[in-house]
Amino acid sequence: MAAPGMAAAGERVSESGVSGSSASGGSYNPPSHTAANIISQHGNLEAGTESGETAKIAGRLMLRRVQGKVAFGTLQDSTGRIQVFAPAQSTPSFEEFCECSIGDWLEVEGEIMTTRRGELSVRVDRWQLLASTRHPFPDKWHGLADTDTRYRRRYLDLWVTEETRATFNLRSKLSSHIRRWLEDRGYQEVETPILHAIAGGAHAKPFVTHHEALDCDLYLRVAPELYLKRLVVGGMERVFEMGRVFRNEGLSPRHNPEFTLLELYAAYSDYTHMMMLSQELIQHLARTLVGSEQLIYNGRELNLGGDWCRVSMLDVIAEGIQEHLSLETPRDRLVELAQKYDIETQDWWGPGKLICEIYEKTCEADIWEPTFVVDYPSEVSPLAMECPDKPGWTQRFELIIAGREVANAFSELVDPGEQRSRFEAQNANREHGDVEAMLIDEDYLRALEYGMPPTGGLGIGIDRLVALLADCQSLRDVLLFPTLRPED
């Protein structure tokens, strides 16, 4: 039964897109059923029978088969597709119903029944055009093939590409499972500033903007790290933030200038705890969202089960290039190796930076099974605590899966004096021309001076994790609206 004042069944919505229901003050009774509801409740209704139950459904008309005095339509909503059955005899404004375009939004109300051929359907006892499409829909069989159109008109892609819907449904569930899982373990979600006076927390070039009233430049955050750690100083023992960060760098199938980063910090913890936590979280997500810890990624088996391998960066390099390196390896030899692998070295790079570059260039992409690469040089880890027994190396790991860095974590550097000298080293790099080097953040140092307990921190690239679980090769396929050059 339509709401009072609602457009009469079959009445076409006016060109402005406002339906007759506006006279009633905009009240609208939502559908009683979804396509999935009807299928799950009446999926085994025998052919040629009526259920005696009435449903109101809404969605877009995706297919249409008019056959003289009877018409069939396929209505799609967020849960799937269901046929609507319209015999001329009983369908109000039958001719107008037949004129609906593929892509039009319809509301259909009627008895749930099956056709003689056994197709579960909603009979069109009442119907209403909710919104019409003024652009023809893509080919009903081939859909959209042009990636440009798919990315630019995601509102269309979502209707015609099943995989797109599946990927973004998975992504939504992933976010919500992460939140629940962390909250169950005592982590508290927070929101920290996106506009930073000093863009810190990662080695990256920030986007710059300007605040008029304060007349100062501000930067879009490259990481929430320094604010989250201030919160640990403030007594929030377990915090996380899952939000967008911005890095002014190139686009690629594995990079987008804005991406979603989960960062979490736990007081009284260290990087070994973060290994367990990231492993358990990702395994939980795989089981819940994919149904298994054994994935197929890019046509290749990927096993996320069991305890993940831990191997030091130097051991990875030793296996990869058959040469044992250390911070004591003569600089000339490191430079020679780096150049052998087409790395453009800089004079001011120390041994730690050279070793890390060699690792990333020669080894990282070849690591397939989940692997914690541990022990990163202090030189490239200005916010991580040094290993007590290995000067020059930090208690840090990166989690590599399918050749991609999925997580980065360390035992946080909590000593303000040490942190200041690390910042100063970064500053020296900046003077050498490293525009991505971190700036000295005096307030962050002051926070550390108030005292920060031993803390473990973890960052997970959410887009990459979704790509892994959804078997997508490009980040653009897991971003609803990937960054593209503006049209025209």
Place this chain on the structure above:
RNA sequence: GCCCCUCUAGCUCAAUUGGCAGAGCAACGGACUCUUAAUCCGCAGGUUCUGGGUUCGAGUCCCAGGGGGGGUACCA
């Protein structure tokens, strides 16, 4: 940034060696009372991404530019 590939009707795609730009779907007109990408008949649809050039003749070859994709660099 650089390198390679690509762009034809609203959508998906053809077009032989450089020789009249075509089909299916969608749209439009018609037939059809159980279809499943309905079917059948008919009709219409084009700045071949843009601008130059070579040629009797360019969708096709050449140059420049634009969009997109992939690779590479930077990075997560």
